[in-house]
Amino acid sequence: SQQGEEDPQALSIQEGENATMNCSYKTSINNLQWYRQNSGRGLVHLILIRSNEREKHSGRLRVTLDTSKKSSSLLITASRAADTASYFCATGGSNYKLTFGKGTLLTVNP
Amino acid sequence: GAGVSQSPSNKVTEKGKDVELRCDPISGHTALYWYRQSLGQGLEFLIYFQGNSAPDKSGLPSDRFSAERTGGSVSTLTIQRTQQEDSAVYLCASSRRAGAIYEQYFGPGTRLTVT
Numbered sequence: 001s002q003q004g005e006e007d008p009q010a011l012s013i014q015e016g017e018n019a020t021m022n023c024s025y026k027t028s029i030n031n032l033q034w035y036r037q038n039s040g041r042g043l044v045h046l047i048l049i050r051s052n053e054r055e056k057h058s059g060r061l062r063v064t065l066d067t068s069k070k071s072s073s074l075l076i077t078a079s080r081a082a083d084t085a086s087y088f089c090a091t092g093g094s095n096y097k098l099t100f101g102k103g104t105l106l107t108v109n110p
Numbered sequence: 111g112a113g114v115s116q117s118p119s120n121k122v123t124e125k126g127k128d129v130e131l132r133c134d135p136i137s138g139h140t141a142l143y144w145y146r147q148s149l150g151q152g153l154e155f156l157i158y159f160q161g162n163s164a165p166d167k168s169g170l171p172s173d174r175f176s177a178e179r180t181g182g183s184v185s186t187l188t189i190q191r192t193q194q195e196d197s198a199v200y201l202c203a204s205s206r207r208a209g210a211i212y213e214q215y216f217g218p219g220t221r222l223t224v225t
Contacts, residue, residue: 030210042114042201042216043153088152092210096141096166102152 023089114217135204
């Protein structure tokens with residue numbers, strides 16, 4: 001079963017706007033990762049946030065983690081058409097496994 | 111190598127035939143993962159390897175699915191007697207070591223269509 005659930009399922013914005021995607025999960029985690037997927041092919045790792053971290057930045061990306069609410073958000077600022085993709089959160093527990101959600105499809109219109 | 115490679119990129123096969131999908135991980139990565147992604151869905155974990163061993167095969171959907179890894183490098187995923195529900199993109203990933211803390215590097219996937 002899926003651990004992470006992204007919200008919304010789809011998001012359409014204009015270039016230059018910010019995009020926020022959320023992820024909720026059910027069990028305790030060691031870390032949470034965000035990945036991007038273009039055109040249904042391979043995924044690209046974006047950022048990892050550990051369970052003892054609350055916020056992390058990487059370029060135009062900002063990730064927050066609230067372990068009390070079992071939720072995370074991914075903010076993309078000043079979006080570009082090239083940001084159009086599906087975004088997945090993946091939760092890591094104490095073992096080897098990453099469990100992926102179903103993803104948010106982001107469309108950035110020029 | 112520069113990244114994870116998979117072959118073929120696309121495979122169309124008739125129901126009942128066997129198929130082999132290949133994954134070549136990043137050199138030096140000891141962990142290798144196979145996932146399946148159906149249209150519009152998230153990733154379904156299938157199996158992972160640490161070296162040549164597969165400690166957890168519980169994600170394989172049926173006994174028609176098998177995988178092996180040789181020399182701690184290339185892995186093949188074999189689907190016997192393919193069914194239409196096997197149609198999906200099969201993604202392979204590798205990481206420096208097995209463990210959820212490590213970033214996984216994905217290949218471009220093999221799109222399998224069973225007619």
